[in-house]
Amino acid sequence: MSSKGLLPACLTVAAAAVGLFSLQKIYKKKKCCDHDLHHTVEINLPDWAKEELHSHANKIYKTDEEMMQLAIHLSARNVQEETGGPFGSAIFERNLKTNEAKLISVGVNRVVVLSNCTLHGETVAIQLAQSHLQSFTMRGLNCPMENERRFELFTSCEPCAMCLGATFWSGVSRIVCAATKDDAEAIGFDEGPVFKESYEKLEENGIQVTRLVLQKEAAAVLQDYGRRGVIYNSTHESEAVE
Ligand SMILES: [Zn+2]
The missing domain is CATH 1.20.5 (Single alpha-helices involved in coiled-coils or other helix-helix interfaces)
Structure with missing residues (x-):
């Protein structure tokens, strides 16, 4: 060449x-x-949680403690079964005449398993309850029983910033929490911008807030998970899973 x-x-x-x-x-x-690009998103409960929902569906609940026990049990079982993070929620329909409540939905954290950062215990329970009720809100339902009932969200841990927002729009009339934001952050979770004013805003909107129900039992589940589970939105960068 x-x-x-x-x-x-x-x-x-x-x-x-x-x-x-x-x-x-x-x-x-x-x-x-x-x-391919996906145009649908799957939100589901693990099989064991569906069984829990069905087995508790006809039970009459009377105290905050027994309702919270279910939310904490769901959080612990989600860790044992390796089906998500250490958070469980349950939504109950309270009959205001009898003051008794019945379970209408449960939620467990599904973030890592379903590759979806929005699937916290509270948001899963809210979405499944609204799907069951065929309504985008749990308040102002066009139903003859509307003035005789209300919906209450029980969660094994105080809500993160996203779940506070979802609770605000959900139409529940009450949120009851066990473990605290500090308990979740102690094992590395970042709960986002949650302030005292956030709770005041809920109450201004007619949502009653009850905290620290069985807090120690719920915090023990978080501590157990903290020793072995994935912290997917860690406050510590080295532990974050993207
Ligand atoms: Zn959340």
Whole structure:
């Protein structure tokens, strides 16, 4: 090859190398999102939680403690079964005439298992309750019993910033919490911007707030998970799972 032909040949080889490198980059990028665009999102309970819901559906609840025991039991079982994070919730329909309550939905954390940061125990319970009621709110339902009942959310841990917002819009008339924000943050979870004023806003909107019901029992579940589970939105960067 003459020196005149050497330059174009080198350029061709260089161009081919750049092209190959780019293709590799595209391939690598495609590998981590190598699927069709999804237009539906699956929100589900693990099978054991569906069984819990059915087995408790006809029970009459009378005290905060027995309702909270169910939320904490769900949080502990979610850890044991390795079906999500250490958070459980339950929504009850209270009959205001008898003051008795019945379970209408449960929720457990499904963030890591379903690759969805919005699936906390509270949001799962709210979405399944509203799907059951066929209504985007649990208040102002067009129902003859409307003035005789209300819906209450029991959660094994005080809500994060997202779940406070979801509670605000959900139409529940009461939120009852066990473990505290500090308990969750002690094992590395970031609960986001939650302030004293956030709770005041709930109460201004007619949502009664009750805290620290069986707090020690719920905090023990968090501590157990903290020793072995994934902290998916950690306050400590090195532990965060993306
Ligand atoms: Zn949350």
